[in-house]
Amino acid sequence: MPTTAPTAHALSDVTASDSTLRRFLHGLPGVDAVGLEARAASLGTRSIKTTAKAYAIDLAISMVDLTTLEGADTPGKVRALGAKAVHPDPTDRTTPTTAAVCVYPDMVAVAKEAVAGSGVKVASVATAFPAGRAALDVKLADVRDAVAAGADEIDMVIDRGAFLAGRYLKVYDEIVAVKETCGTSARLKVIFETGELSTYDNIRRASWLGMLAGADFIKTSTGKVAVNATPANTLLMLEAVRDFRAQTGVQIGVKPAGGIRTTKDAIKFLVLVNETAGEDWLDNHWFRFGASSLLNDLLMQRQKLATGRYSGPDYVTVD
Amino acid sequence: MSDRLSVFKTYKLYVGGKFPRSESGRVYEVTDPKGKWLANAPQSSRKDARDAVVAARKAFGGWAGATAYNRGQVLYRVAEMLEGRREQFVREVADAEGLSKSKAAAVVDATIDRWVWYAGWTDKIAQVLGGANPVAGPYFNLSSPEPTGVVAVLAPQESSFLGLVSVVAPVIATGNTAIVIASEKAPLPALSLGEVLATSDVPGGVVNVLSGRTAEIAAPLAAHQDVNAIDLAGADEELAKELEIAAADNLKRVLRPQAVDYFETPGIDRMTAFLETKTVWHPTGSLGASGSSY
Numbered sequence: 001m002p003t004t005a006p007t008a009h010a011l012s013d014v015t016a017s018d019s020t021l022r023r024f025l026h027g028l029p030g031v032d033a034v035g036l037e038a039r040a041a042s043l044g045t046r047s048i049k050t051t052a053k054a055y056a057i058d059l060a061i062s063m064v065d066l067t068t069l070e071g072a073d074t075p076g077k078v079r080a081l082g083a084k085a086v087h088p089d090p091t092d093r094t095t096p097t098t099a100a101v102c103v104y105p106d107m108v109a110v111a112k113e114a115v116a117g118s119g120v121k122v123a124s125v126a127t128a129f130p131a132g133r134a135a136l137d138v139k140l141a142d143v144r145d146a147v148a149a150g151a152d153e154i155d156m157v158i159d160r161g162a163f164l165a166g167r168y169l170k171v172y173d174e175i176v177a178v179k180e181t182c183g184t185s186a187r188l189k190v191i192f193e194t195g196e197l198s199t200y201d202n203i204r205r206a207s208w209l210g211m212l213a214g215a216d217f218i219k220t221s222t223g224k225v226a227v228n229a230t231p232a233n234t235l236l237m238l239e240a241v242r243d244f245r246a247q248t249g250v251q252i253g254v255k256p257a258g259g260i261r262t263t264k265d266a267i268k269f270l271v272l273v274n275e276t277a278g279e280d281w282l283d284n285h286w287f288r289f290g291a292s293s294l295l296n297d298l299l300m301q302r303q304k305l306a307t308g309r310y311s312g313p314d315y316v317t318v319d
Numbered sequence: 320m321s322d323r324l325s326v327f328k329t330y331k332l333y334v335g336g337k338f339p340r341s342e343s344g345r346v347y348e349v350t351d352p353k354g355k356w357l358a359n360a361p362q363s364s365r366k367d368a369r370d371a372v373v374a375a376r377k378a379f380g381g382w383a384g385a386t387a388y389n390r391g392q393v394l395y396r397v398a399e400m401l402e403g404r405r406e407q408f409v410r411e412v413a414d415a416e417g418l419s420k421s422k423a424a425a426v427v428d429a430t431i432d433r434w435v436w437y438a439g440w441t442d443k444i445a446q447v448l449g450g451a452n453p454v455a456g457p458y459f460n461l462s463s464p465e466p467t468g469v470v471a472v473l474a475p476q477e478s479s480f481l482g483l484v485s486v487v488a489p490v491i492a493t494g495n496t497a498i499v500i501a502s503e504k505a506p507l508p509a510l511s512l513g514e515v516l517a518t519s520d521v522p523g524g525v526v527n528v529l530s531g532r533t534a535e536i537a538a539p540l541a542a543h544q545d546v547n548a549i550d551l552a553g554a555d556e557e558l559a560k561e562l563e564i565a566a567a568d569n570l571k572r573v574l575r576p577q578a579v580d581y582f583e584t585p586g587i588d589r590m591t592a593f594l595e596t597k598t599v600w601h602p603t604g605s606l607g608a609s610g611s612s613y
Contacts, residue, residue, distance in 0.1 A: 303544075309568065310369055312376070312545020 082114025228258025257290025333513025336523015378524030
């Protein structure tokens, strides 16, 4: 289902003003919702077994952004999370590390220390996560804080209110400002909160908006609302990054987050990535899972493959 | 010839309070002892076993945490529901075991009485097995029996209903949750028992009934790291040995097969097999001049 997007030349003009941006975003082809969901569902039926499954599980573990975003997060909990990210299965050191740990800005320093020297990145949500209801100055201060504390990646939320009201340029300008604040030291993930955008058309528009504004990653959700990452909305975003690279040559990552709890689900998403964006995205530099409980299920499945015996929750940590 | 089309019953598994078909889609033919076809029963795979363990684990906290009195009420309710379906079970047991109507009726009556017997034990077993221990210090020292966890039960092969209940009821009476592998040759009474449990206040997942090849389903359960104990009542000598070896890996409690007359009053051995003793020390408070604060 390729989308016909405008040429690269046109892309430089579309952000000139609110009206050109609106014209561009509303000019994107409409999404065939039934076709999209059917495609996502049919790709979900692939049977991945034995060696392919082992590869997929290790790949998925290496793509996990191990997340704790609770009001009750303590330094101890963040340190435990960091230890788990570095050695997801202490009984089997061949287990890959996760991609990153994802915490609130005030916990970045603790997390940074916990994963020091392991190659695990520290991602921080910022910009008044999860609602994003704050003035731009406050949001930028939030980002500056996290970057100063050493965050390698910033997960920002877009202003859904402005987006739904049609003030696309405001959303665009915010992302640009945050990107500037991140500078060269931190990659920027832009969260659309797809569950609040109501329509697939809106998700496609938000994806292009985010990519035009300089996002390094586009991310489905905060994990704080009822509907989070689904195969369909992730497929849609994968199409967007594929088309964007075809247009501009710039590759952008995708991160589904929230609601992915089982190995089966994770492998379905990997199939989507491979069949939609292609093998170039099958790497934790370009694809991530925002998850917490997923990792335990991946580890139990990994133990099952290694030993032939079903594992149980007694053999993974209680987070 | 009757105008009515006959309505056959589709026997299904009972897992997590639901009635799924086998994940594998397989069934096998169940016959009476003379070889007459009775029904097709689901032939469970190791994935059905895995799903049953997940369901049993999920149900464990609530069931073990329920008061013993409440568990007794629920088990008694099972007996009430069975009484209402007496005719059906008499027919099924007669077919399954090749018994006359009157003998099958005696089996069903004994089975219902067995539920009542174990229902009575739920809030008494702690008094028999637990108690206050005398210790040399200012402490109350109390021992109480606690359920072991998720128990895999290989139901007896010959006694398809009375034997089944005689091994399942003691497991759940004390707060364990069970995955039951029905008799391979005669699984129909066990699968119908699932329907009784579903309509009698037993929370979903407390008892999960699988039918199929005993050896095929038992092997992954015996090796499963999240199963805490296994009752080998339905295993022959060779299978029992194999399963006991697999069960050793995570130190499962194992109840070996033994010759039992299921009509006799069972005693509490099957309950104690799946109980562990928890002992707590509790300070009595400051000692007064008399040497005791009481």
